[in-house]
Amino acid sequence: MSRGALFAVICAAVIVLGVAYVGYAALRTRPATSSPASVAAAATDPQLRAILAQPHLVFLQPSGGDPTQNVVTVAPLQQGTTTRVETGLRCARAYFAAGHGICLGRTLTGAGFLFDDRFQPGRAFDQAGLPSRDRVSPDGRYASSTVFVTGDGYSTPGFSTRTQITDVQTGESVDLERFTVTRDGQRFSSPDFNFWGVTFADGSRFYATLGTAGHTYLIEGDRAARTARVLTDEIECPSLSADGTRVAYKRAIPGAQRQWRLHVLDLRTMADTALAETRSVDDQVEWLDASHIAYGLQDQGPPPTLDVNLWTVPADGSGAPAMYLAHASSPAVVRG
Amino acid sequence: MYTQLRESLRSASTERQERRLPWWRVSRNVVNLGLTSFFTDVSSEMISTVLPLYLVFTLRMTTLQLGVVDGVYTGATALMRLAAGMAADRGGRHKEVALAGYGLSAICKLGLLAAGGAFGPLVAVILADRTGKGIRTAPRDALISLSSPPERLGVSFGVHRALDTAGALVGPLIAFALLTLLPGAFDAIFVVSFCFAAIGVAVLLVLVEGRRSDRPARPAFSLRPALALLEVPRFRLLVMAGAGLGLATVADAFIYLALQRRVDFPPTFLPLLYVLTSVVYLALAVPAGRLADRLGRGKVLVGGYVALAAVYVALLLPADGPVLVLGSVLAFGAYYACTDGVMSALASGLLPAESRSAGLALIGTGVALAGLVGSVVFGAVWTTAGLQTALVLFLGGLVLATGLLGVGLLRTRAAHL
Numbered sequence: 001m002s003r004g005a006l007f008a009v010i011c012a013a014v015i016v017l018g019v020a021y022v023g024y025a026a027l028r029t030r031p032a033t034s035s036p037a038s039v040a041a042a043a044t045d046p047q048l049r050a051i052l053a054q055p056h057l058v059f060l061q062p063s064g065g066d067p068t069q070n071v072v073t074v075a076p077l078q079q080g081t082t083t084r085v086e087t088g089l090r091c092a093r094a095y096f097a098a099g100h101g102i103c104l105g106r107t108l109t110g111a112g113f114l115f116d117d118r119f120q121p122g123r124a125f126d127q128a129g130l131p132s133r134d135r136v137s138p139d140g141r142y143a144s145s146t147v148f149v150t151g152d153g154y155s156t157p158g159f160s161t162r163t164q165i166t167d168v169q170t171g172e173s174v175d176l177e178r179f180t181v182t183r184d185g186q187r188f189s190s191p192d193f194n195f196w197g198v199t200f201a202d203g204s205r206f207y208a209t210l211g212t213a214g215h216t217y218l219i220e221g222d223r224a225a226r227t228a229r230v231l232t233d234e235i236e237c238p239s240l241s242a243d244g245t246r247v248a249y250k251r252a253i254p255g256a257q258r259q260w261r262l263h264v265l266d267l268r269t270m271a272d273t274a275l276a277e278t279r280s281v282d283d284q285v286e287w288l289d290a291s292h293i294a295y296g297l298q299d300q301g302p303p304p305t306l307d308v309n310l311w312t313v314p315a316d317g318s319g320a321p322a323m324y325l326a327h328a329s330s331p332a333v334v335r336g
Numbered sequence: 337m338y339t340q341l342r343e344s345l346r347s348a349s350t351e352r353q354e355r356r357l358p359w360w361r362v363s364r365n366v367v368n369l370g371l372t373s374f375f376t377d378v379s380s381e382m383i384s385t386v387l388p389l390y391l392v393f394t395l396r397m398t399t400l401q402l403g404v405v406d407g408v409y410t411g412a413t414a415l416m417r418l419a420a421g422m423a424a425d426r427g428g429r430h431k432e433v434a435l436a437g438y439g440l441s442a443i444c445k446l447g448l449l450a451a452g453g454a455f456g457p458l459v460a461v462i463l464a465d466r467t468g469k470g471i472r473t474a475p476r477d478a479l480i481s482l483s484s485p486p487e488r489l490g491v492s493f494g495v496h497r498a499l500d501t502a503g504a505l506v507g508p509l510i511a512f513a514l515l516t517l518l519p520g521a522f523d524a525i526f527v528v529s530f531c532f533a534a535i536g537v538a539v540l541l542v543l544v545e546g547r548r549s550d551r552p553a554r555p556a557f558s559l560r561p562a563l564a565l566l567e568v569p570r571f572r573l574l575v576m577a578g579a580g581l582g583l584a585t586v587a588d589a590f591i592y593l594a595l596q597r598r599v600d601f602p603p604t605f606l607p608l609l610y611v612l613t614s615v616v617y618l619a620l621a622v623p624a625g626r627l628a629d630r631l632g633r634g635k636v637l638v639g640g641y642v643a644l645a646a647v648y649v650a651l652l653l654p655a656d657g658p659v660l661v662l663g664s665v666l667a668f669g670a671y672y673a674c675t676d677g678v679m680s681a682l683a684s685g686l687l688p689a690e691s692r693s694a695g696l697a698l699i700g701t702g703v704a705l706a707g708l709v710g711s712v713v714f715g716a717v718w719t720t721a722g723l724q725t726a727l728v729l730f731l732g733g734l735v736l737a738t739g740l741l742g743v744g745l746l747r748t749r750a751a752h753l
Contacts, residue, residue: 003542010538018531025524026517128606149606191597192719213719 038088043118048085051076052117053336058096060330062308067092067131068105070329072119077288077333079312079324087119092131096332098140100168104147105131112145114168123171129162133237133284136168136332137200142223143168144198144206163195163208165223176228179221181210183230195219197237197284199247207231207238207247216252218265235265237284239293241315248275248285248293248315258282262295264315273317286331288324291315296329359491359626365483366492368543369476370499375536376438377500379445380465381507382529386515387462390522414701417470421697424475430693431479431546437472438540441465442533449526474697481684481692482547489684490633493677494625501618505611507532565695570748571686575699577741578679581641582706584733586648586714588613591668594651594723599661609665616669624673625681633682634745640674641738643667648731652724679703 001009042048055077061084063069072089075081091112092105101119104112104127112131113124129147136143146163166173176195181188194211201207204223209216210230218235221228238247245267250260259280264273275293285295292312299307308329313321325331424433447461477493484492514525566572592609628636646667650660680696687695710730717726 007538007542010542011535014531014534014538018528021527022514022518022524025521190719191723 038086039120042085042087042089043120045085048074048087048119051083051085052334055333055335057325057328058094058101058332058334059310059325059328060091060094061086061327062329063090068107070094072101072103072115073328075325075328077335079322081325089115089119089121093134094330094332095134095136095143096334097136097138100136100140100143101332102134102136102143102145104134104145114143114166123168125166125171125173127162127164132161133163133197135198135200135284137206138202138242141168142166142200142204142206144200144208146196146198160192161194161196161211163198165198165206174223174226176208176221179226179228181219181228181230183217188230199238199240199284201240201244207240209236209238218247218249231267232265232270236260238265239285239287241287241290243290246315248287250281250283250285253280256280262293262313264293264317273315275313275315275317276319277311277313277321279321283329286333287315288312288333294324294331294333296331359488359629362488362492362495363483365545365547366480366495367499368539369480369483370496372438372536372540372544373476373496373500374503375532375539376441377503378507378510379529379531379533379536380441380469381504382511382525382532383445383448383465385508385511386522386525414705416467417474417701418694418697420471421474421478421694422691424478424693425691428547428690430475430482431540431544433693434472434475434479435537435540437468437470437475438533438537439468440471441468442530442537444468445526445530445533449523449530474700475693477680477684477696477700478692479544479547481681481696482689483545486685487629489681490625490628490636490678491622492625493681494622494628494673497625497673497677498618498621501614501621505614505618565687565691565698568686570745571683571695571699573741573744573748574679574683574686575702577737577744578699579702579706580737580740581734582703583710583713584730584737585644585707585710586730587707587711588668590711590714590718591647591651591664594727595661595664597723598651599657601661609661612665613669613672616666617672620670620673621677624670625677628674628678628681633678633685634742636674637678637682638738638742638745640671640678641734641741643671643674645731645734645738647671648727648734652727652731 051074057075057077059073059075060070061073063071069090070092072087072091072094073084074087075084089103090106091103094101094103096102099117101115101117102112103115103121106112106124111124111126112134114122116122125145127145127147129149131145132148133146134144142165144163144165146161149160149162163176164173165176176198177193181193190212192212196209196211198206198208204225206221206223208219208221208228210219210228211217215233216236217233218231218238219228220231234251235247235249236252238249240247246264247267248262248264251263253259253261260282262275262277262281262285264275265271266273277295279297279300281295281297283295283297285293288294291314293315294310294312296308297311299309307327309323310325310328310331311321312324313319420433420437424430444461444465447464448458451457451461480492480496481489510528511525514521514528518524566575588610592606595609596606624636624640644667647664650664650667653660679699683696683699684692714726714730717729
């Protein structure tokens, strides 16, 4: 066989392999975007309305591969419930409060959208980066979103996060990097500032994490005043309890790479409690009630899979973690 | 008509024939090596485009973490790279060693599929992929140089780098097209990436001819011949100046981030800067190679670093807006076109054929390692003392190193270009 013929045979074999595999992938992959029909149907679905009439959980059902294909799903607020209804909305990270929802990661490059209490998509927004955290304030006025901004390759330096708070009514967004930050009453700024994991208090007040020079500070901010002040260190992804007295958060385990333990900090006494969950959790947790939190944890197998389950653990350091809901992530508790 | 060229480059008749060809004609072997790189780059850039998404979502890790792994690994493979270069020189087995490197990286694309969501195996596959890159670069450049008449080294490397960069431009487009059509089908991307890599390997295996140097194979395997290269004054200068220049070179990501801070355009446009730089590099690679063959490779190399210095100066100037961004990207692309391939061409002209892979590995590793150190230092200075200070510091270092390179090149001017 001549060289040219040999080369042609190899190329033909390789191309056949590639085309066949792409065809196989196309057959098993679901449509790329939320189908308008299923979204519209959700608005009037009687089963969905029934769940929404009682305290419920809005969460994402993992798609097992592409995070943008996670489905916004609703279930009664009850451990281990088998009742759940898909809304037809799809994204990588979601939250819902006071009749307003946010979906971050409609596409892999970071676009997101807001949605209403009938699960109909509203205002869309662009925030370039990998979707990470999002929240809606208890009064439904503000929505926050955090994305990872990266270079184009996995070996490029310059990793950072970007966090913005959007006015749900006007659509106006403010980047936290434009806020004036103080520490011990002094102006505090550095080019390596990174903000992530907003949790809302009342009015335009919020808490978040400020990362700089190896520290992860808990900050208390005010969106209207565009200010924030440093409260304490070693707090990531805070989540404020409904009564506004405690934050549940993840604390990096010293010396370990990307390993976190869940803690609760009492903001009145600054007393800190490690929770009974000993596995590493990388999530912004949600308060199920005044004494329990819920968080997503990847199925650790064996063997580990891409599925995520919701777990719960008491917020006072007692007890033990328990599975709350299988095949669920990104929880938001709604109590009418 | 190129069969003749392939058979005997050193024969006078071929050289005469070669001179009559238009300046942009390079040997078919160089074009085929360029095609190998083109397909391999399509393959690897497809992966680097989607890997952050894949890792962050499936493994919930940050790119920072992987960046650290990658950085540490670059250092650890330095010696291995040199060893691969020396192995290639033994008996002139450049093609075989390059094939091993390209083949390893191709197989790793299927390895990604096999690793699934398991952290350990996935990192192992990524590291093996990097190893493949470490192995193949120097013997491939040696093959390019051994397939080119000495007076056309610049254009040959220019053609190769242009094809290489074209692959890097096409890869991400294919990856994004596939992701849009088949959301979540990362496995399909891995398989298609493997197919491109396999075609690249096939070009190398079937169409590229190995270039054995005339000298007999050295019996013993030792570091000495590689170190003996350092006794060639002009080559020693190039290694030292290359390392010094590498130290004063800032990673692309920092340049783009600095531009973004200065001009305050949305981060959405950051990927566009990479694309624009690549387009400029692609357009200028061959002309820069030609210029290097005509004017002297040293001059063009120095010119490339002057272009980089211009980028630093632009970032320090009070001007801003689209002019600053476009000017910087243009200069940055020109810097790549005038340094990457030209450095290899210049070094190839200085190295005896029987130790060309090792010599190219030595200089490539030196520049890469120094660049890594430089980027870490730049990031640290930026964080602690601010962007302005970091830029001034690096501009000073760059001017100094470029000056030393220029003076050194004048002093060691020999029979070489």
